[in-house]
Structure formats: C-alpha cells, structure tokens
Amino acid sequence: MFSEKKVIDLSRVVSSRDALRILPPAMARRLGVLPIMIADEKLYVVMADDEDYLILSQLENLVGLPVIVLRAKTPESVSIFIRKYYPEQVSELDGTPLGLLEEIVFRAMLSRSSDIHFDSERDNGFVRLRIDGMMRVDQKLPLANMNELISAVKVSSGLNIAEHRVPQDGQLTLWIGNDEVSMRVATVPTLYGEKMTLRILATESTLAELAELDMLGMNEQHLQMFLDTLESAHGVILLSGPTGSGKTTTLYAALRHLKKPETLHILSIEDPVEIPLDGINQIRIDSERVDFNRALRSTLRHDPDVIMIGEIRDAETADIAIKSSLTGHLVLSTLHANDSVGVIARLLNLGVAPELVNSALRLVIAQRLVRSPCPHCVQMESPSTVDREFFGWNDGEMLVPKTVGCPLCNQTGYAGRLGLYEMVSVDRTVREMIRNKESEDALSHYLFHDQNQLTLKADGAEKIRKGLTTPEEVRRVVYLNDK
Ligand SMILES: [Zn+2]
Numbered sequence: 084m085f086s087e088k089k090v091i092d093l094s095r096v097v098s099s100r101d102a103l104r105i106l107p108p109a110m111a112r113r114l115g116v117l118p119i120m121i122a123d124e125k126l127y128v129v130m131a132d133d134e135d136y137l138i139l140s141q142l143e144n145l146v147g148l149p150v151i152v153l154r155a156k157t158p159e160s161v162s163i164f165i166r167k168y169y170p171e172q173v174s175e176l177d178g179t180p181l182g183l184l185e186e187i188v189f190r191a192m193l194s195r196s197s198d199i200h201f202d203s204e205r206d207n208g209f210v211r212l213r214i215d216g217m218m219r220v221d222q223k224l225p226l227a228n229m230n231e232l233i234s235a236v237k238v239s240s241g242l243n244i245a246e247h248r249v250p251q252d253g254q255l256t257l258w259i260g261n262d263e264v265s266m267r268v269a270t271v272p273t274l275y276g277e278k279m280t281l282r283i284l285a286t287e288s289t290l291a292e293l294a295e296l297d298m299l300g301m302n303e304q305h306l307q308m309f310l311d312t313l314e315s316a317h318g319v320i321l322l323s324g325p326t327g328s329g330k331t332t333t334l335y336a337a338l339r340h341l342k343k344p345e346t347l348h349i350l351s352i353e354d355p356v357e358i359p360l361d362g363i364n365q366i367r368i369d370s371e372r373v374d375f376n377r378a379l380r381s382t383l384r385h386d387p388d389v390i391m392i393g394e395i396r397d398a399e400t401a402d403i404a405i406k407s408s409l410t411g412h413l414v415l416s417t418l419h420a421n422d423s424v425g426v427i428a429r430l431l432n433l434g435v436a437p438e439l440v441n442s443a444l445r446l447v448i449a450q451r452l453v454r455s456p457c458p459h460c461v462q463m464e465s466p467s468t469v470d471r472e473f474f475g476w477n478d479g480e481m482l483v484p485k486t487v488g489c490p491l492c493n494q495t496g497y498a499g500r501l502g503l504y505e506m507v508s509v510d511r512t513v514r515e516m517i518r519n520k521e522s523e524d525a526l527s528h529y530l531f532h533d534q535n536q537l538t539l540k541a542d543g544a545e546k547i548r549k550g551l552t553t554p555e556e557v558r559r560v561v562y563l564n565d566k
Pocket residue numbers: 457458459460461488489490491492493494496497
C-alpha cells in the first residue's frame with residue numbers, strides 16, 4: 084500500500100505528465116514545488132520547504148485540487164529535481180510535433196528509458212517507454228497527433244515520409260538541454276498505421292550517472308577484484324552475459340575508470356559504437372564493409388595501451404585479442420557463454436592453446452541485471468519454502484523483500500536495477516587446471532566450493548538479504564544455468 088508518510092527517493096520516481104502539466108514551470112520554480120502525481124483527485128507534491136503552509140494554500144488555490152505533501156530525502160534534492168523537470172530554457176517549438184517529440188525524449192532521458200515506442204491503435208496513439216526493462220504507457224494521443232509525431236521523426240531522421248508500407252531504419256540526433264541524444268529509429272507497418280521504435284543510445288552524461296564503477300552494484304570484494312585487474316598493465320579481461328545484462332555498461336565504466344588521456348592511449352573497436360566517449364579513440368566497424376579482424380590488426384599499429392574489443396565471435400578475433408595482450412596491452416572484451424567457467428571452456432573451444440589462455444587471461448566476469456524493489460512500497464516477508472530450498476536458506480528469522488506496487492512505481496513494485504556478478508580471477512591453481520584440461524565441473528568446484536567465490540546465484544542471494552532485489556528476480560536470471 085502507498086503510504087504518505089514515506090520518504091520519497093526522487094531519483095527512483097518519475098513524475099507523471101498530468102501532474103507536471105498542472106503547475107506552470109515558473110510557478111514550480113518560484114514556489115519550490117515539484118508535482119509527483121495525481122491520484123484519487125489529489126495532487127501529490129514534494130516541496131523544498133514542506134512546512135510552508137502559506138505556499139501550500141496558494142498551491143491548492145492555483146491547481147484547484149487538494150494537495151498532499153510527500154517528504155523528500157533532502158530539500159536540496161527537491162530543488163535539483165525541479166531544475167531537471169523544468170529546465171530554464173523553454174523550447175520555441177512548444178505545441179509543434181517537433182516540440183512534442185523533444186518533450187517525450189526529455190521525459191525518456193529523465194526516467195532512464197532505453198526505448199520509446201509510438202503505437203497506433205484503432206482510436207488512439209500511445210507513447211510507451213521502456214524503463215528498467217519494462218514497458219510503461221507514458222501518454223495517450225489522438226491518432227492525428229501520433230501521425231504528425233511519426234512524420235516529424237521521419238523527417239528528422241532522413242526516412243521517406245510518404246512511405247508507410249515498408250519497414251524503415253534511420254538515425255536521429257536531438258539536443259535536449261546540454262545533451263546530444265542519438266537514437267536509432269525503426270518503423271514497421273501495423274494494422275492501424277505505423278509503429279515506430281526509438282532506441283536511445285546513452286550519452287556521455289547519462290553514462291556518467293550509470294557507469295561509475297561503484298554504481299554497478301558490485302559487492303566490495305568483486306569491485307576490488309575488478310579494480311586490481313584494471314590496474315595491471317596487460318592481460319585479458321572477459322565479460323559474458325546475455326543481451327541486456329549490462330555488459331556494455333560495465334565495459335564502458337572500466338574504460339571511464341582507466342581514462343587518462345595524458346598517459347594512456349585507449350582504443351576501442353566496436354560494431355556499432357554504442358556510446359561516444361571523450362578521450363577514447365573509438366573505431367566503428369560496419370561488418371558489411373570492413374573486415375573486423377583486419378581493422379583490429381590495423382589498430383594494433385596505432386600503439387594503444389588499452390584495447391576494447393566489442394565482442395569475440397570467432398577463433399581469429401580470440402587469437403588476436405590473446406596475442407595482443409601478450410605484447411603488453413590490456414584487452415577488454417565480451418564472449419558469449421552461460422557463466423564464468425564457460426568462458427574459459429569457450430576460449431579453449433575456439434582453439435586458443437591452453438598455455439596462451441594461461442598467460443593472457445586475468446579475469447572473467449559473468450553478469451546479469453536484476454530489478455530493485457520500489458523503496459516506497461516494498462514490504463518484507465519470510466521467504467517461501469521454494470525460495471528457502473532454492474537459495475539454501477535455513478534462518479527462521481530472515482526476511483526478504485516482497486514487491487507490492489504503488490502509484491510511484493506505476494504499480495510495478497520495482498524501481499531501478501543492479502548487476503549480479505560472478506568473477507574468476509585466474510590464479511595459479513586455475514592455470515594448472517587449464518593446463519591439465521580439467522573439466523568445467525572440476526573448475527567450478529574449486530572456485531565456488533574450495534575458494535568460496537560467489538556464483539551469480541550466491542551473489543543474488545546476498546543481495547536479496549540486503550533488500551536490494553527479490554527472490555523472483557534472481558530466480559528469473561539464474562534459473563537456466565543453476566549450479
Ligand atoms: Zn512502489
């Protein structure tokens with residue numbers, strides 16, 4: 084249930100459009116009020132000074148609704164978020180389709196959405212946002228406005244505006260505040276018109292928020308392992324995880340951590356470049372025209388200290404990656420495998436000699452993303468019998484988060500995400516086991532039993548106990564490769 088006495092974490096709430104519209108920007112800034120939502124015909128707000136009753140009565144007169152004041156963590160956070168939601172420079176495009184597009188993209192950026200969807204149904208159009216991996220309706224539009232909006236995107240992204248019957252792809256760049264936002268645009272014909280999807284490619288400033296190493300959700304031990312390995316001058320660090328598991332964010336966070344343009348030459352080779360990074364030479368590979376491995380070989384002649392390779396897909400790339408690390412480079416890349424031990428097996432399967440793996444490989448990371456419970460409605464409960472069995476919990480007193488759903492999380496029960504990690508540091512014993520061609524099971528036993536390293540599941544279990552995620556989320560992402 085939603086409680087008015089809860090302290091609101093503004094970084095994990097997205098103010099609704101209706102609520103924002105009810106208060107003009109100048110008023111919001113002057114009164115120090117940020118509308119959060121309208122529910123049961125009441126306006127919920129946070130205020131910079133939540134004991135100023137004069138402002139409260141002014142506000143009620145102004146909006147014509149009873150106002151409920153929620154408490155924010157700090158008055159400063161209210162001011163920061165008022166500036167975020169109501170930026171000073173007002174767009175001259177207000178009321179035009181392009182103005183509406185800018186507003187939608189702005190909201191998507193505020194809510195850390197990965198995609199924007201424009202859908203047309205029989206009577207209405209819907210703007211939906213993908214937030215933390217889940218779809219959410221952001222607003223309903225008359226069909227005519229939706230069509231204007233879709234045309235505006237087509238014009239700005241170089242698509243054929245007259246063509247509605249075949250799918251089209253393009254690229255769109257908008258300036259939102261001080262941020263240059265790039266998006267990949269795709270259209271497809273549907274029963275009632277066209278569907279359009281905008282994939283937001285993160286910008287340097289969203290990345291700055293996302294990809295600080297200590298924001299990835301690694302526990303202290305994992306973070307230390309990762310940092311220690313990044314400090315070493317050469318060797319290979321490999322990441323694995325399915326699409327959408329946050330691998331790219333981790334890699335970029337590593338690059339940002341290493342970024343010392345005056346002392347290090349960092350070069351990345353990607354297909355495609357997902358996020359432009361200052362101070363790093365990013366080479367974009369168009370796999371249809373440029374041969375990935377030829378490009379990779381030529382980059383080595385540019386004398387990099389650190390190389391990031393988007394993905395190792397074949398034996399040749401694996402070979403170049405391993406050999407360049409042996410000539411004094413630090414190489415970061417991803418490789419497809421179910422878990423960390425699987426990465427080592429896959430490298431060997433690609434034909435890399437065990438002694439080369441042993442001399443080059445420093446660290447393997449497997450990762451997944453799980454959602455965090457909404458702090459405004461989460462409850463704690465005793466774990467179910469199934470969960471006790473699955474996670475091996477036998478503490479009768481322990482409590483785990485149970486999601487509920489409230490207006491602040493759009494009834495999803497979740498807000499925000501964090502990573503689960505499994506890390507293998509290639510030590511002397513691991514090297515010996517690789518040399519002796521021991522089985523994956525034997526390696527797993529040594530690492531996760533003898534050495535007591537955390538598996539993805541064990542890391543998940545720890546994070547559930549800390550209230551950072553739920554049993555359902557961890558089961559969802561580790562179920563397929565339970566150890
Ligand atoms: Zn909630």
